[in-house]
Amino acid sequence: MRRALATALPVVLALTLAPGAAGRERRTHLPPAAGPPLGRSLTVDESEWALRASKRTVAAGAIRIRVYNRGEDDHNLVIVDSGGAAHVVALKPGADGTLTPRLRPGTYTLFCSLQAGTPESHEDRGMKFTLQAR
Numbered sequence: 001m002r003r004a005l006a007t008a009l010p011v012v013l014a015l016t017l018a019p020g021a022a023g024r025e026r027r028t029h030l031p032p033a034a035g036p037p038l039g040r041s042l043t044v045d046e047s048e049w050a051l052r053a054s055k056r057t058v059a060a061g062a063i064r065i066r067v068y069n070r071g072e073d074d075h076n077l078v079i080v081d082s083g084g085a086a087h088v089v090a091l092k093p094g095a096d097g098t099l100t101p102r103l104r105p106g107t108y109t110l111f112c113s114l115q116a117g118t119p120e121s122h123e124d125r126g127m128k129f130t131l132q133a134r
Contacts, residue, residue, distance in 0.1 A: 042055050046112065047070045050126055063100070063101060066097075067098070105134055
């Protein structure tokens with residue numbers, strides 16, 4: 001019995017330690033994690049002197065921007081699309097609306113244009129953000 005165990009033990013150890021033993025392979029490097037897919041929609045909350053976007057990067061192409069005025073004042077949201085057309089939605093307090101621009105890959109600024117050119121400019125007071133289309 002001892003002799004059988006002595007000859008079987010090296011074979012068992014060799015199979016256990018061999019690469020691919022028991023159908024497994026050990027990786028020394030993991031593949032990079034894939035990021036979440038870029039969406040083609042986002043939401044923007046407006047309030048006095050702030051725009052809060054659900055994301056800062058979207059997939060290029062036709063996108064849907066859902067806008068909510070959570071403030072006490074009238075606001076609007078403006079984006080100029082890839083073709084130079086301005087998309088604007090004006091909102092009373094508590095209202096919501098939708099913009100559907102078509103964006104090529106690039107950087108876009110979304111902003112509230114009310115009181116533009118005055119000391120009370122909503123954009124100058126912080127109602128703007130940059131959106132990346134990829």
